[in-house]
Amino acid sequence: MGTHRVVWRLDRAGSIDRLRQVEEPVPDPGTGEVRVRVEAVGLNFADLFAAQGLYSATPKGSFIPGLECTGVVESFGPGAVDSGLAPGDRVVALTRFGAYATRLNVGVEYLRRAPPGWSAVQAAAWAVQGLTAWYAIVPLARVGAGDVVLVQSAAGGVGLQALAILATLGARPVAVVGREEKRRFLIEHCGLAESSVLVRERRQFGARLDDALAACDAKGFDCVLDAVLGPGFRPAFERLRPEGCCVLYGAADFMSRSARPNYPRLAWSYLRRPRVDPLAMIAANRSLMAFNLIWLWERAERLPAAYAGLERLAPDPPHVGAVLPFDDAPSALRLLQGGGTIGKVVLEV
Structure with missing residues (x-):
């Protein structure tokens, strides 16, 4: 019954x-x-x-x-x-x-x-945030030891899972957060160097990324993980090294702070959304990939391997x-x- x-x-x-x-x-x-x-x-x-x-x-x-x-x-x-x-x-x-x-x-x-x-x-x-981080880093970006990876929204659920996976892989993360208290959390609880954790500042963001890359002795990012799709997208994308990739899995910058969508703001954000030129990507040898994890619902046979990969790389x-x-x-x-x-x-x- x-x-x-x-x-x-x-x-x-x-x-x-x-x-x-x-x-x-x-x-x-x-x-x-x-x-x-x-x-x-x-x-x-x-x-x-x-x-x-x-x-x-x-x-x-x-x-x-x-x-x-x-x-x-x-x-x-x-x-x-x-x-x-x-x-x-x-x-x-x-x-x-x-x-x-x-x-x-x-x-x-x-x-x-x-x-x-x-x-x-x-x-x-x-599950959702762990599998999102795993899918972006492993099957798509194929991050390896020594790679320099920019993680937007690094103190969120996906961001923290991504940092755990990157640590196991031996990659070198540069974390971006929106508030100073989140920056302190990543430094104190995730063992990140102060030079590798940035508070997002629109006007100085590019220069801060350059400083972080210099501290890593790197000329560009091997991978950018982005769930924001805001003003920080282009400065990060332009600092991908040849063969580098940006993986986009969200658009938090479009989130309304009220109960209902703010349609005028949404329209303005949509019109000003970041754009990339495929011809320029060819010349720079960079790539952009994007996904929504809900597609896995149609491919449930892939879930066991995905879970096993996540458990191996982020066991805590x-x-x-x-x-x-x-x-x-x-x-x-x-x-x-x-x-x-x-x-x-x-x-x-």
Whole structure:
């Protein structure tokens, strides 16, 4: 028989203020599905963009946000019993929306046992941002030992995971953050040299990048990791060495600081968005790659290898900067939206 759950649901995209907590039935798990009792939910910028209607993959009409959670296996649908999981196992779940819930049914191919010894909160902070960092650095950029890598938004969830992966690979990171307190955190907790951590300043950003490269005795970056797509994009891209690449996986600079999108500002930002000339890229021998991790939903067979690669290169639990009760989801989203957090924001059920 079915049971009930509590979810955060929007009747339609367009504003964070449309988020409402409701109780609703959850059906028995279908073929190949596992029912999970959720313990913690990881928040991502995609949740904000989806709520505001600015995310291309946002469902039409009413939907439940959320791309990842951690919970305990409760029951199995037909065909899922032989998954190797057992009732009571703690799992990490990837969802194409729907994670802001106290229970949900998930296809077994989107589940992975939580790393042993990790709390539910730590495990909920792991998958989306860890896999994003891994995919950008390893399959796409192919970063190796000694490479100089610029990491934009380095104190965010993806940024911290990227720094952990780069350390294992023996690469040399240059980290960019938006606030001085984040700079101090990276120096004190991530072991980065002061010369390798920059606070983003529009007018002096290029000169600061030159200073960081000089401190590394490098003539250019081997890789730039960018989730911002703001004024810092071009100075960084222009400092790629020959054969260097920029990997773009977000556009946080387009984020509205209010509940609804600021359409005049969005239009202005869109018109002024960075552009690159393919002919100039040929001459400079540089490349630009971009991706949205949600494409992995269609290629679930690649998830086990991706998780294994992430576990090997970043074996420690991710940093969780804020934990809020599940009932405070709107407050958690606004906290994330404010840009002051370090690491992951997680809802605890």
